[in-house]
Amino acid sequence: MNISTRGRYGLRALVELSTLSREGPVNLRDLSEKQKMSIDYLEQIFNKLKKAGIVQSIRGAKGGYVLASDEDKITVRQVINALDGPISISNCYNPNLREKSCTGPATCVTRVLWQGLENTIDEMLSDITLKDLRTEKINSKLRGSCKNGKKNLLRS
Amino acid sequence: MNISTRGRYGLRALVELSTLSREGPVNLRDLSEKQKMSIDYLEQIFNKLKKAGIVQSIRGAKGGYVLASDEDKITVRQVINALDGPISISNCYNPNLREKSCTGPATCVTRVLWQGLENTIDEMLSDITLKDLRTEKINSKLRGSCKNGKKNLLRS
DNA sequence: ATTAATCTTGACAAACTTAGTAGGGATTAC
């Protein structure tokens, strides 16, 4: 898969934007100072977020960015998808890419495993929104699988 | 994180080994032919697996590899760990690495998210053994989180 | 109109990671 700093920086910036942009557009200079990221890198990131329809831009002086939809409609999965591309454990289960990326047999149990893992991650990230992050209400969505009943995976 | 081809090849090879090595040690030439992987690459992989205590080697002619413990004691997590290093979504929550890798504040909700995701993955991979893979009984362990009740994530 | 603030776009590069190759050694069965 690969959740790169681009994806992680972008998510952090969006949580901040989610807080600040109720007052109007937020410019990247402010955002970069608050989050201690370079403006140039943020520009690249927000460009992608805009193309993905996650933020809207207002150009010119007093311009900036606002969320393009409600903070509880924007999921972490959408954000990571926009910035890093789709999460992919392996592309051996993608019919188009399999031949190139995998020497295994047509039916292969590890392929099922990787696809299952990918689905689990996708599901988890689809369940968490910017609002959850802004209000810091994510613990209940993070607990490990119910099956084995583990709790307190997160200590913070 | 990163499950590389090294990790995936290694896992596939181990499932094969789990089947074949009841008859005695399996050499890499056979394994490489069955799995269509280069011997040189497999050597590198098995070197790591040996150092991690997952396989045992028997040197010399008629030598080869066998599993170092029961197939139902060896988890996917151990294997990936040995070959690719620990799964890591971000190292921003590792106290030693955080400063280098993260410009965020000391408390940061996205950090909690990434750690939670990492724990979920770890948990899932710890739950699946070579035996599960060899006998192709993994579907029940792959179903998505129980919380939202989705089923049939895997169609195969 | 001019200016300053801001987004837009594309090019570039240094550092790192990955995937795989290569070659020479060491050990053992026969």
Added chain:
DNA sequence: GTAATCCCTACTAAGTTTGTCAAGATTAAT
């Protein structure tokens, strides 16, 4: 002794990531 096999280290080509940089386009305020 010799062939089969594991052991170990180094290397390299390709790709990815993490940014930086520079020149533009648009708009608000004056």
